[in-house]
Amino acid sequence: QIGVCYFPEHWPDDRLEPDVEMMVDAGIEVVRMAEFSWGRLEPERGEFDFEWLDRAVGTLGEAGIDVVLCTPTATPPKWLVDDHPGILQAEADGTVREFGSRRHYCFNSAVYREETERIVSRMAERYADSPHVVGWQTDNEYGCHETVQCYCDDCAAAFREWCSEQYEDIADLNETWGTTFWSQQYGSFEAIDPPRHSAAEHHPSRLLDYARFASDSVVDYNRLQTDLLREANDDWFVTHNFMGNFPTPDAFAVGEDLDFASWDSYPTGFAQDRALGEVTADRLRAGDPDQVGLNHDIYRGPAGFWVMEQQPGDVNWPPYSPQPGEGAMRLWAHHAVAHGAEAVCYFRWRRCREGQEQYHAGLLRHDGTPDRGYHDASQSARELGAVAEFTDSSASDVADTGSLAGVDAPVAVLFDYEDLWALDTQPHSPEFDYWTLVGQFYGALRARGVQADVVSPESDLTDYAAVVAPTLHLADETLADHLAEFVDSGGHLLLGPRSGVKTPGNQLHENLAPGPLAPLVGGHVDQHETPPESLPTTVSYRGESYDYDTWAEWLVAEDADATGTHESGVGDGNPALLDHAVGDGSVAYCGVQPGEDLADALVTDLLDRADVAHTDRFPETVRVAERDGLTWVLNFGAESVTVEAADDAEWVVGSETVPAYGASVVSAPVASVSLADR
Amino acid sequence: QIGVCYFPEHWPDDRLEPDVEMMVDAGIEVVRMAEFSWGRLEPERGEFDFEWLDRAVGTLGEAGIDVVLCTPTATPPKWLVDDHPGILQAEADGTVREFGSRRHYCFNSAVYREETERIVSRMAERYADSPHVVGWQTDNEYGCHETVQCYCDDCAAAFREWCSEQYEDIADLNETWGTTFWSQQYGSFEAIDPPRHSAAEHHPSRLLDYARFASDSVVDYNRLQTDLLREANDDWFVTHNFMGNFPTPDAFAVGEDLDFASWDSYPTGFAQDRALGEVTADRLRAGDPDQVGLNHDIYRGPAGFWVMEQQPGDVNWPPYSPQPGEGAMRLWAHHAVAHGAEAVCYFRWRRCREGQEQYHAGLLRHDGTPDRGYHDASQSARELGAVAEFTDSSASDVADTGSLAGVDAPVAVLFDYEDLWALDTQPHSPEFDYWTLVGQFYGALRARGVQADVVSPESDLTDYAAVVAPTLHLADETLADHLAEFVDSGGHLLLGPRSGVKTPGNQLHENLAPGPLAPLVGGHVDQHETPPESLPTTVSYRGESYDYDTWAEWLVAEDADATGTHESGVGDGNPALLDHAVGDGSVAYCGVQPGEDLADALVTDLLDRADVAHTDRFPETVRVAERDGLTWVLNFGAESVTVEAADDAEWVVGSETVPAYGASVVSAPVASVSLADR
Amino acid sequence: QIGVCYFPEHWPDDRLEPDVEMMVDAGIEVVRMAEFSWGRLEPERGEFDFEWLDRAVGTLGEAGIDVVLCTPTATPPKWLVDDHPGILQAEADGTVREFGSRRHYCFNSAVYREETERIVSRMAERYADSPHVVGWQTDNEYGCHETVQCYCDDCAAAFREWCSEQYEDIADLNETWGTTFWSQQYGSFEAIDPPRHSAAEHHPSRLLDYARFASDSVVDYNRLQTDLLREANDDWFVTHNFMGNFPTPDAFAVGEDLDFASWDSYPTGFAQDRALGEVTADRLRAGDPDQVGLNHDIYRGPAGFWVMEQQPGDVNWPPYSPQPGEGAMRLWAHHAVAHGAEAVCYFRWRRCREGQEQYHAGLLRHDGTPDRGYHDASQSARELGAVAEFTDSSASDVADTGSLAGVDAPVAVLFDYEDLWALDTQPHSPEFDYWTLVGQFYGALRARGVQADVVSPESDLTDYAAVVAPTLHLADETLADHLAEFVDSGGHLLLGPRSGVKTPGNQLHENLAPGPLAPLVGGHVDQHETPPESLPTTVSYRGESYDYDTWAEWLVAEDADATGTHESGVGDGNPALLDHAVGDGSVAYCGVQPGEDLADALVTDLLDRADVAHTDRFPETVRVAERDGLTWVLNFGAESVTVEAADDAEWVVGSETVPAYGASVVSAPVASVSLADR
Ligand SMILES: [Zn+2]
Ligand SMILES: [Zn+2]
Ligand SMILES: [Zn+2]
Structure with missing residues (x-):
């Protein structure tokens, strides 16, 4: 399905019909509306105006287009803020995040939860019986502009409460965090504060728990909305539009309350603003397929996923805004569908004349004429129709109603938000970045044409032939057992560096890394180091030389075989890679952040061991x-x-x-x- | 006239006479005094000490030197701040700008306006009958250290008031800004705040109005002073010393209350700290003539202009302080006079032993002996005397009293502070900079020896043969008509990119850019993009290839002829430059930020069409x-x-x-x- | 003596004995404990638990190991902060430095001084009779995380008090600072504030006095501790562990209350984070010997010095953490001893599993097994034992008990904290750095094998053959007389640029630089400049050409001979270096920041004149x-x-x-x- 995000409230009333006609012409089948519309729906407290939205829903529905509505809670209007300034977030230094952009509310404000309940119920009731509304998006992009972590007094109180629920007593917290260091013991839960501005860096265990707490606050807040929506109508689907390469909140946890996840894909922006290093000309024009694909695969679940916002042309927020390549907007739709998307909704229908996103294209120009994206979207719709027709005709199952089957991935890549948070606060090198490390392994799979599910380490791994864990930084015995079970029964695991270093409490394990994973790996880490680019960094692997960067471990092989050694620096000659046959399966451990060639060698060895079919290596574009x-x-x-x-x-x-x-x-x-x- | 800025209060009383003698020897004809002197004039509230200033005015006057006095309001003394801490400015995050440097007062403080009235009246009355005081400088460098925009509560109240005066009612404001976007509607003027710290970027229309409001606050505050001064003596001239390449306040608007503008010129500093890119060795030694010249021409009005502070040698505030080239201080005086300066006052007479500017040279060393600048100033005075003598003798008008005629510029360059503010908040590329864009066109004129008036777009253009508008970003029908009138009656217009994009309210125009200017241009903008330096960026123009950078538009020629097309990137083949014959004149539109060679080609074509004499192209030095x-x-x-x-x-x-x-x-x-x- | 920093409170009780055994095996003779242990010693107000520390002291002592205890005041526990939040420091913008790291207390809090007295007395009494405790370290790294300067209200009051003690009356302060500039006069001491956030830079004299005041606050606070400790037991030594290349507080002043100074040496970290320019591969592996040596020599006094914390392997805080070279931990111990260290204590005994320093190595891995540093430490202990044995056997004095004689340095390098503070606030170039300037001269001495005492300019210079003063920025007649006496009686002085520029009040001297030092130098400074790297910068010296950088003066030779002239730029041909025979000695003045070759030429000429034996020039490693x-x-x-x-x-x-x-x-x-x- 090709869809679009539509803001009828930004345009004159009489534009609705021509817009819908042009949507129909383009083959658009689903339209998202009402995001950020609170001020329009309720101009003054208690004075509601749904007429414009009713009319839009009706007109679209009658034209055969499904409607997805959004709760408008990402932008509490000015009158609400003036009534309750306490809902505003605060920075770590106490500065209030004032009205004037978006996401200015605190997830832990009891007042704001009441206000949320009020507006969401009202909307849900209004459209509970609409035949055209098929589902809802809660809020918008939780965490955008770094707003998951707030440091206000409401959050302080909620964090104390959260800690008291996580830990048996304050002694349990003190022991789990390890607060003897620098006299950081707490006498009671009442003594705990958010990690506000301090002279030096904060305790890593406190930071990790604050990240968990803040993510949980989003999960709670979102659940408030999903409950209200399902209460009004249990047939609606409920989703949320997550962001790309985004660290907070834990999308897997939020996702448990959703029917499926969706996300907002802006390839040429992400290539610039959330990737290390220089961006190539190709990526400036079309983005990095693996960066985008990784996010598709993170958000894809058993019920697929949606791209809720698809880049429609040039956008306003990256450092530079070159025009996308000719056809790129179509390419992205196909790419998403190939990764399992059930719908791709372009954002937005028409370039907006007002406000912060005037430099963000739509499928239409701001004068209402078709822009580059409109043609790409129309072509995508036609072609995806042809694809659906083809699979229908070739399907043996006559009940198939035109929807493609889901992606059947032979490999899982393990991705963990808590690892991301822990490593983000202790990168130990300016170049260390969780996304980059995951991306090196993930990209190697994709260069060989292999589909991968990107899942939490706790997931059921039974059906995968091979598993790649770029790192499993926080690890305990339960995780070790889980992986051992997978490997014992014939699974093949490739494990990356910095694994098994920390307890879930973010202390070092009692034994050397990979801690509880050491028996699986068949060896341990003797030393680690983070050489800057100016130092040579090479390892051997099965007789060939390879570059690595950023992170190195000198290993000791116990039960495992050393398949590679360091060939540079002070660690020259120490093992750098291990292979360990376990049960019916195997575990390969890589003690460095691999360059592309080493990642390819490791991944193809894994695939071959696991008997997973793959292609020759494709170039990165x-x-x-x-x-x-x-x-x-x-x-x-x-x-x-x-x-x-x-x-x-x-x-x-x-x-x-x-x-x-x-x-x-x-x-x-x-x-x-x-x-x-x- | 060669002059100097003098601070007798920094030196022992008996130094006055030797100083005046050395000034006379150097040919100095005007001296500016009393800037920042409030604490010396009024050591305690109500206890005034004018004796030292009386003596200085008298001694200078008797030596035949004219005196310009400054109101000392840029530095309210500590006792005043302690009496009224509410006069202090606040940052966007609420932090107070405390006492200890300068410009710490808020323009909208009613208390400070009272205090201003008190000191200015007192000084004005004191010298109303002095035969030696010829004029006044109000305050000093309004806006220095980014102090035009303040976020205190007084400013909040004043901004509400200002908005209520600008708009018919709150609905008018909501419509003009376009506040449906992100639920930013305001229910009343009372609900409006300054754009304080927020999670993400602010609404561009709110930002633009805040810039207008802040600039208007300066205009109001300055008028308070000019009114008081003229009330005391109507024969005095009143000026203010503006800054170089300075965005706030609107100097044209402030200038309406002045007899003429003056500004503070520091060529080797500006070349370093307000220009993009690397600075050449030549500019480190003598500055960039076009950067300085542009400012001369901005501040030059019908009554000419003054350089109120001229760099006298090495200065303290740029990143680096190499010594100026041998003779550069003389070069700058000649350059200013060539651009129409009526006086060039070196800052300062003598290097100060105390305070923040110890590393700022004077014409004298701090031990009282002549420094490099003294010799340059003396030579300049002699030579400008010779020039005056020459023009007197060659002048047919016997009433000529030694002053050169003003500059007679055949070309106008349009410069608009509101465009500058609007583009500054939405540059859309790290490299986009209004000054740079204006500089490319201005520099091309100057390389061909052409004098230009740099004026507001609303100015009377009747007398110009050609007009260069590097951009006219905010535009309405009135402006379009004004330009059409100029062109219809035979004027030739060269218009740069990003023109006609926005309404005065900072929304996009309903039609495509250049919006209301489209009929004049004879075409419109299909796409825009901001390629980084890593992408190739070339266009053709009349058969030659040229580089451009930072900003590109793909154009559609309607009535116009395409004179050039893109030769690189995704837009390859699209028109990039247009020519349009209109009435007896012509309009050329350039859809990219031109490199130097393209700017030269465009400007020479314009000059040739307009029959403006010009030189061959000179090298940039x-x-x-x-x-x-x-x-x-x-x-x-x-x-x-x-x-x-x-x-x-x-x-x-x-x-x-x-x-x-x-x-x-x-x-x-x-x-x-x-x-x-x- | 090889020692180690030990935190028994981080480990299970039964680990004490094995740890002590491993220490004995390694030859460790001294152990430092109790740093940061307040929360463990006093878990609740008034509830003390010394048992664990008693046991550790006893066990170590019985094993023949000396114990150094620390006062734990660098980390007031949470209950104390909650009782008295007013003890927390504040940033210049008013933001409080909250609990959660360390050094969060204000030196001027009367409440915290009381709390300090309480805990220090308690500890001192506890161990006053212990035969094993040989000395104390007060607090930890005063000023770490830029915490010497605090801007809280307690500091405001204390600064007013301090000013009233420094100056006769407010007129004296106004005159000494020079407050006529920008109307900065103060009407009373009550009107003075800390230099909090302001629109522009602060008055340099106010900043310098605030630096002096803040340093004095540390001196006072430290003396409170040393007095309490000596009161309990007069035989203990008392020291403090200073930091490397650290600007605040004045270590010479703090040192006056100590028996000897100690410092914390982290060569590969310092090479990265406190040196300008790119860091070489060698320095990433072993540090810069001269950077480390300079600090050894700053802290070395008549009673020698200790390295209280010696880098034990990889550490957590520099940008990058490559592993040190094989044997580097041993190299550093020898290097320290060669520079006069009486003890070298590695930090820490065992990598900590919890808190902020998990990525900081110890002599043991966190699993309790020996790490790379353990082997290096053991070898160092053995070898230093052999060295002591050798000197004992070769010593004629039978009373020699195994300790090496101190370093006998023929040359003094003058180092002044007030100069450092003054230049730090007015560097006048992004590349100007006091440490770099000192390092250029110091490194030249060390490349020729010459030991140097790094001492305050006021020190007794009688016993030195030569003195190098990289700069004497603040200077008065007393200092001039002191140096004249040294030179008159046959001493040889090499003086660097920016000397004699300022009065102690941080005003310019009435005469040209080098102000009161001009008679000694035999010339003066005509101009100064700070060329960026893009400009050529060369001078001649005795017929050879040399590079210099960052700072240049054009000199006028009066009684002196010009030994070199500028060969580049606008100053080409002006004298750049002077030699002046004075009394029985000589003064050489260098008016640029010399490159390595020029520094070598100047230093060898000085050594030859002073008849100081030296080696050929060694390469920098x-x-x-x-x-x-x-x-x-x-x-x-x-x-x-x-x-x-x-x-x-x-x-x-x-x-x-x-x-x-x-x-x-x-x-x-x-x-x-x-x-x-x-
Ligand atoms: Zn909050
Ligand atoms: Zn204000
Ligand atoms: Zn304080």
Whole structure:
């Protein structure tokens, strides 16, 4: 499904009908509305105006378009803030985050929860019987502008309460955190504060718990909304639009209260503002397929996922705003669908004349005429219709109603928000970044055409042939047992550096890293170091030399075999990589942050051991992905590429030659697809 | 006139006479005093001590030197702050700007306005009958240290009041700003606050109005002073010393209450701290002539302008303080006069032993002996005397009293503070900078020896042959009509990018850019983008290839002819430049930020169309400028240059060969001057 | 003596005995304890628990290990902060430095002084009769995390009091500071505030006095502790552990209340975070010997000094944490001893599992097994034992009990905290740094194998053959007389730039620089400048060309001879260096910040004039140092080096060939040692 985010309240009333007509022409099947609309829906306390929204829902519905509504809680209006200034968030130094942008409310404000209940109930009741409203998005982008962590007095009280629930008593907290260090003992839960401005860095255990608490506050707040919505109508789906490469809150935890997750994908922005290093010309034009794909796979669950906001053209917030490549907006829709998206909604319908996002394109220009994205969206809708038709006709199951089957991933990549938080406060190098480390392993899988589920380490791993854990920083015996079970029964695990270092309380384990994972790994870490780029950093692996960067461990092989050693620096000659046969499976441990070539070597060895089919290695701008028997060929580069597939493969969209920023779809297994004429 | 800024209060009483004697020896004709002197004039509330200033005024006057006095309001003394701490400014996060430097008062403090009235009246009355005091400078450098915008409660109240005066009612404000976006509607003027610290960026319309309000606050405050001064003596001139490349307040608006503007020129500082990119060795030694010249021309009005503070040697505040080139202090005086200055006052007379500016040179060393600047100032005074004598003798008007005629500029460059504020809050690229964009077009004119008035877009343009508008970002029909009238009656207009994008309320226009200017331009903007330096950026123009940077538009030619197209990137092949014959004139539109060569090509085409005489292109360190029939040749480089002029040209100062950092003056039209032996 | 910092409170009780056994095995003779232990010693107000510390002191003592205790005042526990939140420090903008790290108390809080008295007395009484406790460390690293300067109301009151004690009356303060500038006069001491947030920079005299006041506050606070400790037991030594390259407080002043100074040495961290420019691979592995040596020599006094914390391996706080070179932890111990250390205590015994320093190594890994540092420490202990044995056996004095004689330095380097503070607030160039300037001269001495005392300018200079003063920025007649006396009686002085510029009140002197030092120098400064790196900067000196950087003066030779002139820039041809024969001695003045080659030329000329023996110039990674008749050869590089000494020289540790990061000790005068095969 191709959809769009629509703000009818920004335009004259008589624009509604032409807009809907143009949507229908483009093949748009779903429209999201009412985000940020509180001030329009309730201009004064208790004075509601739903007429405009009723009319929009009705007109869209009658045109055959499904409506998704948003609760408007991300932007409490000025009268509400003036009534209750205490709902505003505070910075760590006490500065209040004032009215004038968005996300200015505190998740732990009891007053704001009441206000939320008031507006959400009212909206839910209003549309409970609408035949056109199919689902809801709660709020918008929880945590945007670093607003998950707030330091106000309400949060202080809530944090004390949270701690008292997490720990048996204050002695338990003191022991779990380890507060003897620097005389940080607490005499009671009452003595605990948020980690506000201090002369030096805070205690890592306190910081980790504050991150957990803040994330839990979002989960609670969101649940308040999902409960109210389901109470009004149990058939609606409820989702939330998460952000890309976003650290807070824990999307897996928030997701437990959602029917499925959705997220907001802005490839050329993310390539600039949430990736280390220089950005290539190709990424400026089309983004980094693996950075985007990783997020698709994080948010994809058993019920799939939606891209709730898809970049429609140039956007306002990255450092630079070059125009996307010709066709890139179509490429992104295909890419999302190949990764399992059930819907791709462009943001926004029309460039807004007012406010903070005037430099953010829409499918229409601000004068109401079609912009570059409109044509890409229309083409995507047509092509995805053809794809659905193809799979329907080829499906044996006559009950298939046009929806593609989900992605069937043979490999899981383990991703953990608590590891992310813990490492974020103790990176130990300016270049260390959890996303980068995960991305090195994930990208190696994708360069070999392998689909991966990105899941929490606690997930059921039974159905995966192989598991890649870029790091498992916080680890306990339960996790070790969980992984041992997987490996014992024939699973193959590839484990990255900085694993098993910490207890869940963020102390060092009593034994050397990888702590409770040491028996699985068959060895331990002797030393770690974080060399700057100016120092040479190479390791051997199975007889070849490879570069690594940022993080190095000198290992001791106990039961494992050393498959590689350091070839540079003070640690020259020490083991750097281990292999350990365990039960019917195996564990490979990599003690450095691998460069691309080493990640590829490790991943292909893993796939071969686990008997997972894969392609030859594709260049970084070309990606292939299989879903429901079809393989997408996605070109994120400025040069066209030609691929080969089996002779009887049928090209459902496009052909063997995929133009710059183009996409083709072929009915063939992914492993049969390769670059021609390399 | 050569002058100097003098602080007799910093030195022993018996130093006054020797100082005045040395001033007379140097040919100094005007002295500015009393700036920052409040604490000396009124050591305790109500206890005044004018004796020292009386004596200085008298001694100088008797020596034939004119005196300009300053109101000392930029530095309210400690006893005043302690009496009324509420006068202090506040940052956007609420932090108070405490006593200890300067400019710590809020323009909207009613208390401070009373105190201002008290001290200004007292001083004005004291010197109302002095035969030596010829004029006044109000305060000092309004806005220095980013103090135009204050966020205190007095400003909050004043902003509400200001809004209520600007808008018919709150609905009018809501509509003009466009507050439906992100639920930013206001229920009443009482609900409006200054844009204090917020989680994300503020609404651009609110920011623009806050900039207008803050600038208006300065205008009001300054008018309080000018009214008091004129009340005491209507013959005095009243001026204010503005700053270089300075965004706030609107100097044109403040200027309406002044007899003429003056400004403070520090070429080697400005070249470092208010220009993008690396600074050349030449600019470290002598500054950038076009950066300085642009400011001369901004502040020059019908009554000319003064350089109230001229860099006298090394200064304390830029990142680096290399010594100026040998003779540079003289070069700057000639440069100012060539641009129309009526007086050039060096700051300061003598290096100060105490306080924040110990590393700021004076014409004298701190031991009272002549420093490098003293010799340059003396020479300048002698030479400008010779110039005046020459023009007197050659003047047909016997009433001429030694003052040069003003600059007669054939071209206007349009400069708008509101555009500057609007673009400053939405640059859309780290490299976009209003000054840089204006500078590219202005520098091209100056490299061709053309004098330009830098004026507000609303100015009367009748007398100009050509007008260059580097951008007209905020535009309405009135402005469009004004320009159409100019062009219709034979004027030639060169218009730069990002024009006609916004309404005065800082919303996007209903139609595509250049909005109301589209009929004039004969086309519109299809797309815009801000490529980083890593992407190639070239356009063609009339068959040649040129580099551009930072900003690009893909244009659609309607009535206009495309004179150039993009030759790089995704927009390759789209028009980038337009020409449109309108009435008896023409409009050229440039949809990119031009590099120097493209700016030169555009400007020379414009000049040729408008029949404006110009020189060959000079290198960036050599500038020529004509005033009153004389042409100054100004060398801002480390190598001497030789020029040619007509055979009968008379060298009034210097000769054809202008040494490093030197200046010559020749009686010849500027267009007859060219580099020899290129 | 090799020692270690031990935190038994972080580990189970039954770990004490094994730890002590491993210490004995390693040859550790002294253990520091109880730092930061307040929360453990007094879990609730008035509830003390000394049992654990008693046991540790006893067990160590019985094993023959001396104990140094720390007062735990650097970390007031949470209950104390909750009882008295007023003890917390405040930033210049008023933000409170909250509980959660360390050093959160204000030195001027009367309440905290009472609390300090309470805990220090209690501890002192407890161990007054212990035969094992040999001394005390007060608090920990005064000023760490920039906490010497606090801006709270207690400090405001104390600063007013301090000012009233420094100055006769408020007129005296006004005159000394020079407050006429910008109307900064104060009407009374009551009107004076700390230099809190202001719109622009503060008055330099106010800043300098605030730095003096803040330093004095530390001196006072520390004296409170030393008095209490000595009252309990007069035989204990009392020291404090200062930091490296640390500007506040004045360690010489604090030191007057100590028996000797100690400091915390982290070579690979300091090389990264407190040095300008890029850090070499060698320094990442072993640090910069001269940066470390300079600090050894600053803290070394008549009673020697201790390294109270010696880097034991990788540490947590620098930007990067590469592993130190193999043997570097041993190298640092030898280096410290060669510079006169009486003890070297590694920090810490065992990597801590909890809190902020989990990424800081210990001699033991966190699992209790020996880490790299343990082996280096053991070897150091053995070798230093051998060295002591050698000097004992060769000593004629039978009373010698195994301690090496102190360092006998022929040269003094003058170092002044007030100069550091004054220059730090007015660097006048982003690259100007007092430590760098001092380091250029100091490093030149050390590259020639010369030991130097780094002392205050007021020190007795009688016994030095030569004195190097990298700068004497604040200077008065008393200082001039002191130096004149030294030179008159045959001393040789080398004086660097920016000397004699300021009065002690931080005003410019009435005459040109070097002000009161001008008669000694025999010339004065005509101009100064701070060229950026992009400008060429060379001078001649005695016929050779040399680079300099950052700071340049154009000099006028009066009685002196110009030994060098500028060869670049606008100052080309002006004198840059002077020599002046005075009495039986000489004064050389260098008007630029010298590069390494010029510093070497100046220093060797000085040494030759003063008849001080020195070596050939060693490369920057090799250093030699003589103490008690022995010469240490210290290799801070990744390549082994071979040296030559006299044929009869005896190698006490190692041999002629010193491996990478190695050290040898030879019984030979330093001047007889040279690199082989250069
Ligand atoms: Zn909160
Ligand atoms: Zn204000
Ligand atoms: Zn304080």
